[in-house]
Each structure stands twice: as C-alpha cells, then as structure tokens.
Amino acid sequence: MKNQKESYSEPSLVKDTRRQQMRDSPSAREKLIVVILGIVCFVLMYTIVRVITFIPHTQISEQNKFSLVTKLPKECHCGHCPKDWFTYSNNCYYTSLEKKSWNESLISCATKNSTLLYIDNEEEKKFLMSLSIISWIQVSREGRGRPWKWLNGSTCKLQITDKLPGECNCAVQALWEIRAEDCQFTNAYHCKHKLEN
Structure with missing residues (x-):
C-alpha cells in the first residue's frame, strides 16, 4: 500500500515540477521583448561608440580652426x-x-x-x-x-x-x-x- 502511494506521489511531484518550470520559463511574448531590448541596447552602444570615436576628430579639427584664428599674431x-x-x-x-x-x-x-x-x-x-x-x-x-x-x-x-x-x-x-x-x-x-x- 505504501509503494502504491509513493508511485502516485512521484508523478504528481514531477507534474508540479513541470508546472513550476513552465511558470518560470519566459513566454514567447517575453522572449520577443527580450530580443527587441537586446537589439535596442546593441544599437545604442554602437551609436555611443561611433559618437565617441567620431567627435574627437571633429573637435580636434574645430579646436585647431579656432586656435588658429586666435593664435595668428x-x-x-x-x-x-x-x-x-x-x-x-x-x-x-x-x-x-x-x-x-x-x-x-x-x-x-x-x-x-x-x-x-x-x-x-x-x-x-x-x-x-x-x-x-x-x-x-x-x-x-x-x-x-x-x-x-x-x-x-x-x-x-x-x-x-x-x-x-x-x-x-x-x-x-x-x-x-x-x-x-x-x-x-x-x-x-x-x-x-x-x-x-
């Protein structure tokens, strides 16, 4: 009788674990949101890197033009x-x-x-x-x-x-x-x- 109860409780334990895993795993909609947010983050990082690498060159050029105007006695x-x-x-x-x-x-x-x-x-x-x-x-x-x-x-x-x-x-x-x-x-x-x- 005990063995029979154990056999019944094991499948219910497995079912409970599966239900819990299903609740914990993201839905397709949540996965889509994560992917979109990842792409947005990548684009923002790429833009920031481009701005950081581009601005110094233009600033140097502008600084040189400005300094040339002020340093030409x-x-x-x-x-x-x-x-x-x-x-x-x-x-x-x-x-x-x-x-x-x-x-x-x-x-x-x-x-x-x-x-x-x-x-x-x-x-x-x-x-x-x-x-x-x-x-x-x-x-x-x-x-x-x-x-x-x-x-x-x-x-x-x-x-x-x-x-x-x-x-x-x-x-x-x-x-x-x-x-x-x-x-x-x-x-x-x-x-x-x-x-x-």
Missing part, C-alpha cells in the same frame, strides 16, 4: 590661401588629420601644389608645435648615424630625438620635440607653401 592679409588652409607668417598651411606614411604625405602635399612641412625658424617651430598634432616634416636621413637633411639636400640643424630601435629615418614634429620615426608608420601631416600675392 603674424597673419598677413596681403594674399590669399586656398580654402581650408590657414595663414601664418606669409605661409599657407594645410592640416590633414588623415594618416599616411612619410612618402605618401610628400605625394599628397605635391598634389596640393605645396610641400611637406618644413620649418624656417624657431618661432614657426613653436607655433606649429602648439597645434598639438604629431605630423611628418620633410626631414629624413639615409640611415642611422647619417646626417638629417631637408628635402632640398641641406643639412637639418633641428634637434631630433632618436630613441626608437630600428630604421627610424624620417622625422615627425610632436608637442615638445622633433623625433625620429619609421618612414612607413602613418602620421598626420601638414603641407606648406608661400602665400600667394
């Missing part, structure tokens, strides 16, 4: 620079935040009827470094231990920091220094040409 109005270029000390400058190798930067400036950035004097050097953009300058060398030269072949008198291992035979201007860099590495660049009268 030597601006000359005797000629005109092309659109999207700025004027400083009778020169026109183009700032590209697009990153290219040293050779690609040379070519890109040449297509803009200009040259990769060269520095005429200490004042210009300080001004350009204040822009806070790491960019190529037209200084290179044939190998470690060889002299640094400008593109026209003249010896470069600038102090160039050379701490990186390997073939770092091109130069970049950074915030407070000019340093050796691998020519194949990609950096932003400035183009320069004399102000047109």
Whole structure:
C-alpha cells in the first residue's frame, strides 16, 4: 500500500515540477521583448561608440580652426590661401588629420601644389608645435648615424630625438620635440607653401 502511494506521489511531484518550470520559463511574448531590448541596447552602444570615436576628430579639427584664428599674431592679409588652409607668417598651411606614411604625405602635399612641412625658424617651430598634432616634416636621413637633411639636400640643424630601435629615418614634429620615426608608420601631416600675392 505504501509503494502504491509513493508511485502516485512521484508523478504528481514531477507534474508540479513541470508546472513550476513552465511558470518560470519566459513566454514567447517575453522572449520577443527580450530580443527587441537586446537589439535596442546593441544599437545604442554602437551609436555611443561611433559618437565617441567620431567627435574627437571633429573637435580636434574645430579646436585647431579656432586656435588658429586666435593664435595668428603674424597673419598677413596681403594674399590669399586656398580654402581650408590657414595663414601664418606669409605661409599657407594645410592640416590633414588623415594618416599616411612619410612618402605618401610628400605625394599628397605635391598634389596640393605645396610641400611637406618644413620649418624656417624657431618661432614657426613653436607655433606649429602648439597645434598639438604629431605630423611628418620633410626631414629624413639615409640611415642611422647619417646626417638629417631637408628635402632640398641641406643639412637639418633641428634637434631630433632618436630613441626608437630600428630604421627610424624620417622625422615627425610632436608637442615638445622633433623625433625620429619609421618612414612607413602613418602620421598626420601638414603641407606648406608661400602665400600667394
């Protein structure tokens, strides 16, 4: 008799467990809501990441345009620079935040009827470094231990920091220094040409 009661109670226990599991498991409607909320969360996260990665570039560009307007004590109005270029000390400058190798930067400036950035004097050097953009300058060398030269072949008198291992035979201007860099590495660049009268 006891065994018979146990056999009856076991199936009812299983049924109760199944009912409980059915109550605990989400319905099709609840599953759909979860999927929709998951998609919405993904889209929001994607949008936030895109905004975070996009805004700094536009802010840098806008900051540079603003800072260029406020930092140009030597601006000359005797000629005109092309659109999207700025004027400083009778020169026109183009700032590209697009990153290219040293050779690609040379070519890109040449297509803009200009040259990769060269520095005429200490004042210009300080001004350009204040822009806070790491960019190529037209200084290179044939190998470690060889002299640094400008593109026209003249010896470069600038102090160039050379701490990186390997073939770092091109130069970049950074915030407070000019340093050796691998020519194949990609950096932003400035183009320069004399102000047109």
